[in-house]
Amino acid sequence: MADKKRPLQPEAEWHSRGYLPHWEAGENPQSITFRLADSLPVELLQRWTQESESSERSPNSTDRRRRYEEALDKGHGEALLVHPDAGATVQSALLHFDGVRYRLHAWSVMPNHVHVLSTPIDGHALSAIVHSWKSFTALQINRALGRQGTLWFPEYFDRRIRDEKHFETVRYYIEQNAVAAGLCARAQDWAFSSAAHTRLR
Known part of the structure; x- marks a missing residue:
């Protein structure tokens, strides 16, 4: 007799809007990064595309994401999220449906991008969650x-968390991102992040 699927573990589903592949992994923790529309120079993106097309070996997803995040930490563009009102708005949006649509584990609202570690709750697709935030x-x-005009780049990065060690590595990275980017001396000093909150997560 075939095993029945667990009701809280929906079948994973890949989808794409033409930019990046996404995986609806059900009730599994996901690392998500979304960014402002002007957060990466067009010239840089074009160079990466040319390098990828001319190279015999394209960078894997891990290398690609690391390269993007290192570039994002340089604070290109208007970096509108550094404004207190803007940073507070994003943080409030992340917290609003915590425990209802998803479980929020860690976050950091950087000047031109946002990192989130969360687990969608059964019945709520990751793509719909990110769309509502944006x-x-x-x-x-x-x-x-x-x-006026476009604020967010239309796509986002997501990655399914493999295990507890991966979870803790990603949470540490997110909460230390502002320190690594030279924005503060201690993680808890970055106001719009989970590191600055003392509530249990």
Whole structure:
């Protein structure tokens, strides 16, 4: 007799909007990064594309993500999330449905991108969760800063967490990101991050 699927472990589903592949992994922790539309120079992205096309060996997903995140930490673009109102808006959006649509484990709202470690709750797709964060915050931030136009880059990175060691490595990376980027001396000094919060997660 075949084993029945666990009700809280939906079958994983790959999908793409033409930019990056995404995996709807059900109730599994996911590392997510989404960024502002102007957070990476067009010239840099074009060079990466040319290098990838001319190289016999394309960078794997880990190398590609590391390269993107190192570039993001340079703070390119308007870096609008450094504004207290903007940073607070994103953090509030992340916390709003914690325990309802997902379990939020760690986060850091950087000047031009956002890192999140969370587990979708059964019935809530990761793509829908990220879309809700971005659509709500775009409206609120544009209004608060008196601006118009696209705020977020349309895509995001996601990665399924493999095990407990991977989970702790990713959480540490997220909470230490502001320190690594030279924005503060201690992780807990970066206001818009889980490191600055004392609540149990």
